[in-house]
Amino acid sequence: MKDITIAIDGFSSTGKSTIAKLLAKSLGYVYVDSGAMYRAITFFAMKEGKISTEHFDRDGLISELPNAKVSFKFNDSLGFAEVYLNDINIEKNIRTLEVSNLVSTVAAVPEVRKQLVKIQKEIGKNKAVVMDGRDIGTVVFPDAELKIFMNASAQTRALRRYNEIKDNGEAITFDAILENVQKRDHLDSTRKDSPLLKAEDAIEIDNSDVTIEEQFQNILKLVNSVLKA
Template sequence: MKKITIAIDGFSSTGKSTLAKQLAKHLGYVFVDTGAMYRAVTLYAIQNNYINLEYFDTESLKADLTKIKLEFQFNPELGFAEMYLNNKNVEKEIRTIEVSNFVSKVAEISQVRAKLVEQQKEMGKNKAIVMDGRDIGTVVFPDAELKIFMTASAQTRAQRRFDEMVSKGESISFEEVLKNVQERDYIDTHREDSPLVMAHNAIEIDNSNITREEQFQIVLDLVNNI
């Protein structure tokens, strides 16, 4: 079978990574969660007191970009690669609501995007890759053979995210999660550098009312028809 590049973009909490993992495992492709990369940079900014609710020291973060080493390491027990920040596994830390609250602001910085996009393009130079994020089909892989754009209502996405976080033992309200989803939507679609938009030749999938299995089959059929 011909090796292709699959770009999955869309709004936060639409299940992009879940779908990408399913496809990568089934096809034997490399999976790259670009959101994890932006979350890791955000975690670095939090750890170094560059960002909080009152201010964002963007210049210090820009100056530190050369000190930030990002790496995916495959975990055979989980069946997918986990995010490492400066040689430390941060997969759990980057999924917190605190990181979620700041990640879109960090992703607005052009220098951060440039650094990560360069790495992402290098990862996909040999194809046979499934990459998800916000600008994969428009910026990272504009020539991808298959582009998917995922969406769902804000309420549906917030409920999914809320259920996931509660299952992990986090203490949080649904209203807080919904507010985070709505704020991220606004920032992602209004930033000057690589705003979240659907690529002109992408296929939109609204998964508000379909199961993960149904969604996977829809996209797998698309892959098989290329």
Template sequence: MKKIIIAIDGFSSTGKSTVAKQLAKELNYIYVDTGAMYRAVTYFALENDLIGEDFFHIEKLIERLDDIKITFKYNKDLGFAEVYLNGRNIEKDIRTLKVSRYVSPIATISEVRQKLVEQQQLMGKDKGIVMDGRDIGTVVFPDAELKIFMTASAETRAKRRYKELLERGHNLSYEEVLENVTTRDRIDSSREDSPLRKADNAIEIDNSDLTIEEQVDSLVKLAKTIV
């Protein structure tokens, strides 16, 4: 069967990664979590004191971009690829609220986006890929055969994220998570370089009341109508 590129964009905490992982598994495609790549850069910046509560050393980060090597390694036990930064597994480290607080400012830097977009485009050269993020259908793969834009209310997304973080043992309030979600929405949608927006030919899915299984089933059917 002909393989295609599936681009899944949308707001933070809409469950894009969860749906994309399962969709890729159903289609026997490669899955790439581009959000994890931006989180990896953010983690590097935090580790090296390049960003914090009241500072952001943008030029120093740009100077050190060549020191950042991001790779994905498939974990057979987990059933998905984990993120590695310079050879170190940081899959759990990048899923904290602290990283979430700073990932949107990091993603506004044009040099960061250029570096990661180049890598992402190389990953999709042979097609047969499901990639999710903020600008996949508009910038990374504007010619993708199937484009999806996922959305849900900020409150719904914050509740999902809050539950997920509690299950991981993080001690925080729902209000903190909601503030983080709305702040990321504002930064992602208003940045000058590759702002979050729905591609003209993308199919919008409001998944506020949909289960993961329902979303995956509908996307598998959509993909099969194309191939």
């Protein structure tokens, strides 16, 4: 059976990563969370004092980018690859609200996107990959055999994100999460470089009222139809 590239784009907290992981595991494909890569660079910028809620040293970050090595290492016990920054596991560090509040600003920097898109294209050059993000079907893999665009209401997505962060032990309010989701939607959709857009040939799925399992099975049917074509 042929190998294909599966590109999953959509707004934040639409369950892209969860579905992508399930698909990759089911198919024996490589899974890449491109959003985690941008979060890793954001975490790097925070550590280097290049960005905070009060300031953003854009030029300083750009000059330090060569010192930020982002990679993935498969965790057998978890069943998916975790993100590393300069060989240090930062999977939990990048899932905080502080990183969420800053990642869209960092992701809008063309030099950051150029560096990470190059890595993403290299990872997917042999196909057999499931990658999720904001511009996978439009910029990274415009020729992907299957493109999915995932959406859900802001309220639904904020509740998912709230539960995720709360489960990680971080004290946060739902209103703060909702504000973050709405802010990121605006920034992701209006940035000049590779804005969040639905590819013309992408299949849009609204998962506001379906379970992860239902969604997975529906998308798996789409995958199988492409594989058999």
